[in-house]
Amino acid sequence: MMWAGVLVACAACYALKLAGLSLPARLLEDVRVQRTVPLVPVALLAALVAVNTFSTGTHLVLDVRAAAIGVAAVAVLLRAPFLVVVVSAAAIAALLRLL
Amino acid sequence: MAASIARDATICARMAGSGRGRVISTRRAIIRDALGIAIASGAYAVSFGAISSAAGLSVLQTCALSVLMFTGASQFALVGVVGAGGSVWAGAATAALLGSRNALYGLRLSTILDRSGLKRLLAAHFVIDETTAMAIAREDPVQSRFAFWVTGVALFTLWNLGTLVGALATHFVPDPKVLGLDAAPPAAFLALLAPRLRAREPMAIALAAGVVALVCLPFVPAGVPLLIVAVLVAVFGVMRARR
Numbered sequence: 001m002m003w004a005g006v007l008v009a010c011a012a013c014y015a016l017k018l019a020g021l022s023l024p025a026r027l028l029e030d031v032r033v034q035r036t037v038p039l040v041p042v043a044l045l046a047a048l049v050a051v052n053t054f055s056t057g058t059h060l061v062l063d064v065r066a067a068a069i070g071v072a073a074v075a076v077l078l079r080a081p082f083l084v085v086v087v088s089a090a091a092i093a094a095l096l097r098l099l
Numbered sequence: 100m101a102a103s104i105a106r107d108a109t110i111c112a113r114m115a116g117s118g119r120g121r122v123i124s125t126r127r128a129i130i131r132d133a134l135g136i137a138i139a140s141g142a143y144a145v146s147f148g149a150i151s152s153a154a155g156l157s158v159l160q161t162c163a164l165s166v167l168m169f170t171g172a173s174q175f176a177l178v179g180v181v182g183a184g185g186s187v188w189a190g191a192a193t194a195a196l197l198g199s200r201n202a203l204y205g206l207r208l209s210t211i212l213d214r215s216g217l218k219r220l221l222a223a224h225f226v227i228d229e230t231t232a233m234a235i236a237r238e239d240p241v242q243s244r245f246a247f248w249v250t251g252v253a254l255f256t257l258w259n260l261g262t263l264v265g266a267l268a269t270h271f272v273p274d275p276k277v278l279g280l281d282a283a284p285p286a287a288f289l290a291l292l293a294p295r296l297r298a299r300e301p302m303a304i305a306l307a308a309g310v311v312a313l314v315c316l317p318f319v320p321a322g323v324p325l326l327i328v329a330v331l332v333a334v335f336g337v338m339r340a341r342r
Contacts (some may be wrong), residue, residue, distance in 0.1 A: 005187030006160050009177055010167035012195035017170075018223040021212065022204015028206045036336025037203050038295075039304055041172060043332035044197055045292035046305035047312035047325050048179050052285040056311055057184035057321050068282035069289065076293045082143045089286030095277030 064096040125242060129233070136229050140171070141257030147174055148265020150283050153275035154182030158266045165262035169255060170227050172291050173197045179284045180322045189322025195327045204231040211243045211315075225251030252305040304332065 020028065027033070053069045055061055068089040075085040144165065151161040156178060164174045173194035180190035205226045211234055212222050225247065234247040272278060296302050311331060312324040319327070 002156065002160060002181075002187050005191045006156075006163055006177070007167070007192045009173070009191035010164065012191070013168045013170055013173050013198040013201070014224060016195065016198045017201045017205055017226040018220070019220055020202035020226060021209045021223050022205075023202075025206060025209070026143050028203060032337045032340040034203070035340040036333055037199050039301070039332050039336045040199055040294065040329060041200055042295050042301045042304050043308035043328050044176065044193060044325060045172065045295070046308040047328040048176060048193075048288040049285050049292060050309035050312045050326060051316065052179055052288065055183065055316050055321075058317055058319070060313065060316060064279075065282045065285060068279065069285050071287050072286035075286075076289055079223075081139065082287075082290045083146060083288040086143075086146045086283050086286045090279035090283045093282035094277060095260055095279075097276070097279070 064093045067096055068093040104214065109171040115121065122242075126245060127243065129246045130249055131247065133233060136233070136250060137253035140229065140254050141261035143171070144258045144261025145265035145268075146283060146287060147178075147243075148262040148267075149269040149275075149280060150175065150182065150287065151178040152266045152269035153190070153272075153280040153283075154178040156181065158263075160271055161266040162263055165259045168171065168198075169224060169258065170198055171258075175287050175291065176325075179288065180325065181268045182284060183321055185322025185325075189320070189326065193325045193329070196326075201226050204228070207231060208234060208247065211240055211276060212247065222247070222251075224276075225255065227254075227322070229254055234318070267283065304335075308332065328341075 049069065053065050071092045072085050072089040075088050080088070147165070148161055149226040151164065151174075152158065156164075161178075166175065168174050168177075176197050177187070177190040180193055181187055203293040205223065206220075208226060208231060214220055230247050230250045232242045233250040237243040237246055269275060269280070272280075275281065292305065296305060308328045308331075312328050315327050
């Protein structure tokens with residue numbers, strides 16, 4: 001099942017890339033498409049932050065990940081590189097669990 | 100030897116002030132920038148490999164995502180949903196929705212890249228944030244194409260190498276939570292989100308999306324809150340464009 005999902009997702013992502021290069025420009029130049037598509041990653045990434053920080057399965061949870069995302073936010077504000085943001089969040093979570 | 104000849108040629112051409120010298124030095128600048136981007140992405144791919152492995156995907160599945168999907172945010176989304184207990188199908192749908200922006204990049208690149216043949220099928224695979232940014236930053240179409248391909252090839256190589264390293268390293272960790280690896284995905288999503296929040300409207304949308312996802316969460320299967328958010332933002336975007 002995992003493989004099927006992975007491969008279908010890969011095919012879908014490739015199809016979207018190819019569509020941009022191949023479809024007639026007027027379809028994608030439609031103002032609704034141009035205005036809406038850039039909003040999708042903003043909303044989805046924000047939802048992913050919230051869900052991955054404050055839940056386990058279908059339960060709302062408040063644990064060390066909340067502190068970790070706080071540290072990540074500070075790192076982002078300081079314009080730290082991607083890896084520093086991720087590693088500092090993981091390190092804080094690991095440290096708090098040790099205490 | 101070849102390198103030193105090329106260097107001498109550049110210097111001579113530059114001294115002569117010819118156009119050819121400018122072309123060579125511009126190409127070098129493009130290669131330098133592309134390598135910088137590829138190295139940074141390689142490091143970021145290590146964290147993808149680690150997160151994917153910790154989410155329960157095998158090393159092979161993790162590497163397949165980097166080879167075949169090759170678009171960072173979508174890959175992180177798929178493993179993020181699976182790691183949070185959602186089904187792989189909810190993860191796949193989220194990944195595809197995040198990949199929709201690549202279609203708009205493709206549109207911008209379609210005037211620069213060849214529009215026919217096998218080369219276009221390969222070029223499509225490289226249509227991502229970084230290659231688009233590098234290609235549209237140049238005014239000359241020949242340089243644009245060069246920047247696209249150099250960035251694509253360098254990034255693809257290091258992205259997959261980094262993924263393999265991260266996945267293998269984490270594969271042997273018995274409990275990823277001990278390393279705080281469950282806190283890595285939200286941090287990764289935040290780092291991907293931050294550059295898109297440079298105005299008030301995206302900030303408001305991000306905040307609303309986070310709240311909506313958490314409100315829905317206890318009532319629907321894991322992963323579905325993301326799809327609800329996607330539908331709502333699409334409706335919002337279309338309604339706003341109509342005004």
